[in-house]
Amino acid sequence: TKLPVLVTGGAGYIGSHAVWALHDAGWPVSVIDNLSTGFKFALPADCPLYEGDIEDAALLARIFAEQGTCAIMHFAGSIIVPESVARPLDYYLNNTVKSRALIAAAVGAGVPHFIFSSTAAVYGTPEVSPVAEDAPQRPINPYGMSKLMTEAMLADTARAHPLNYCALRYFNVAGADPQGRTGQSTAGATHLIKIAVEAALGKREQVGIYGTDYATPDGTGVRDYIHVSDLAAAHVLALEALAAAPTTSLTMNCGYGQGYSVREVLDAVDRVTNRKLVRQELPRRPGDADSLVSDNRRIMATLPWTPRYADLDVIVGHALAWERRLEDIRAAG
Ligand code: UFG
Missing domain, CATH: 3.90.25.10 (UDP-galactose 4-epimerase, domain 1)
Known part of the structure; x- marks a missing residue:
């Protein structure tokens, strides 16, 4: 069965590719995005877009009720490493504090599945390359730390509440929808x-x-560059894995x-x-x-993921x- 999915940051670069992947595979999908770096044109015309912030508990409660949300894919956040060094508190707000609000709303409404955009930046400078998921997590910038803190919140939340999660640690995401429906559109690129x-x-x-x-x-x-549409496909497969095993959570590198x-x-x-x-x-x-560079053996063994x-x-x-x-x-x- 295809559960209703709410995609946060769904009008953004990676989020919009996930929306299209869900849409193409017939999942009911809705989006919350404050359009700070996202664009409406990135979305399918028939995809409900709630314009607002993920820290808005009343808005989230309304979305969950209207859409019957059973899973959240959480992309909303700030993603630029050097900016995080210059403005750390913005990163802890956007990526950590607001994620906490979103997770709390999910727990409050009994949303059972949560997929989180994490990052290879949680590893800092790995001692062993390719780096595997159980390598030490010692971020060397606030961006990586802001994401690692959210992983920790999810792990503790999943132990205490009926929610399972998948943290996908992305390596360097690039490329665009092969059909030309969305891509990286934000001005002031750093990647x-x-x-x-x-x-x-x-x-x-x-x-x-x-x-x-x-x-x-x-x-x-x-860097280990991964095509954004392969990454989006991994999210859909991760969601299927969470739904099939509701007491199991996963943390997986996403790279080639x-x-x-x-x-x-x-x-x-x-x-x-x-x-x-x-x-x-x-x-x-x-x-x-x-x-x-990712050691990607875990995702290859866990999901039926075939990069295209x-x-x-x-x-x-x-x-x-x-x-x-x-x-x-x-x-x-
Ligand atoms: N680089 C340049 N010139 C540029 C831009 C980048 O030489 O104009 C170099 C960087 O120094 C780095 C590499 O290209 O060596 C990749 O840099 P990006 O800015 O494209 O990406 P980052 O590796 O800094 O970060 C990205 C994501 C993070 C993620 C990380 C994981 O933004 O979210 O990949 O590998 F954590």
Whole structure:
């Protein structure tokens, strides 16, 4: 049976891909989003959108009653590592305090299943790479800590109340809906692939490389880039797993288990566009780890997840297609 799902941050980048994945598979889906970084155009036309904040208990109670919500996918939050270093209290508010309000509302209304957008940033700088879920969790920035604190709240809540949860620790999410229905639309991008495709389309002069002296093969940061639609598919499968085993909670890395350096990513963009990006070598950015690559054996063993877009050039191609489409959307107002 397909349970009614509420997606927080559903008008945002990853959330909107999850909404489409649920919608395509026939799940009843509704969205709460304050539209601070999200867009209505990212959503299916028939998807109910509640404009508001996840700390609004009265609004949540109304949504749960109107939609019969049986599961929450919680994407709403702030996601920029360097911003979290500069404005830590905003991150603890948006990611920790407001998540607490949402979890409390879920418990109050008896919503049984909760899927949480966590992050590889909970590992800090891993001693062992690829990093597995039971590795030490020592975040090196407030972003990672704000998410780890929410994981802790969920673990304790699941022990005390009839709720099970799945925390998915995302590695570097990139790309866009292969059908071109949504993508990364937020202005002021900081994520590497988004910045690189903007530069490839002439929206930026150059791409900065933040650090060339990391302990990696070419000195630039290594990340495990995962296509956003594969990630969205993992959420739907995680929901099925939670519904099938209501007393079991899960914490799983979401990545392909393959790392690429900044230079390798920029090479991929050059290949896909058949041009050469202007690259500028810059100092390290605060809060960045050398290398973050997932050990993804747990998710591969737990969910029937078969990634469809595990190819850097495909990810870059979809990101580029969405970047072009965004120009049309913006031109149309
Ligand atoms: N980078 C550049 N130039 C840029 C942007 C990024 O060289 O213009 C480098 C970064 O220094 C890093 C890599 O590219 O080495 C990736 O940086 P992103 O900003 O794209 O992503 P982060 O790795 O900082 O963070 C992302 C998510 C986090 C998540 C983390 C997990 O934003 O939510 O991946 O790996 F926790």
